[in-house]
Amino acid sequence: MQTQTTAELVQKKCLPCEGGVDACSLEEATSQLGQLEGWYLTHEGQRIRKDWKVKNFMAGIDFFGRCAELAEADGHHPDLHLESYRNLSVELWTHAIGGLSENDFILAAKIDQLPMECA
Numbered sequence: 001m002q003t004q005t006t007a008e009l010v011q012k013k014c015l016p017c018e019g020g021v022d023a024c025s026l027e028e029a030t031s032q033l034g035q036l037e038g039w040y041l042t043h044e045g046q047r048i049r050k051d052w053k054v055k056n057f058m059a060g061i062d063f064f065g066r067c068a069e070l071a072e073a074d075g076h077h078p079d080l081h082l083e084s085y086r087n088l089s090v091e092l093w094t095h096a097i098g099g100l101s102e103n104d105f106i107l108a109a110k111i112d113q114l115p116m117e118c119a
Helices: 006-010 026-033 057-074 102-111
Strands: 040-042 047-053 079-083 087-092
Touching: 006 102, 026 040, 047 102, 057 079, 057 087, 057 102, 087 102
Parallel strands: none
Antiparallel strands: 040 047, 047 087, 079 087
């Protein structure tokens, strides 16, 4: 995977992945993360994650609603975590390949453009 800017990523649509392709290498993932503010690798480089602290519980739920709409439109679904009523996390990976694909970085870039009421 070639490293892309955030502007390039948000212009793309996630493509269906049924497996049979290689996950991004750790080097590719690290390079692409350099274009995405606040996202970091988890699970030994197989997932990316970002954390936020929002204004209140309803701000978190509202943000998750926008994430869900975006994910459904692109056909690529993140794990959404809400803890202690205002600590949010979004975690992405391509389940079919057990690691990261371009889809994860596309959706991360799009999620970064969603409005959010931070604390």
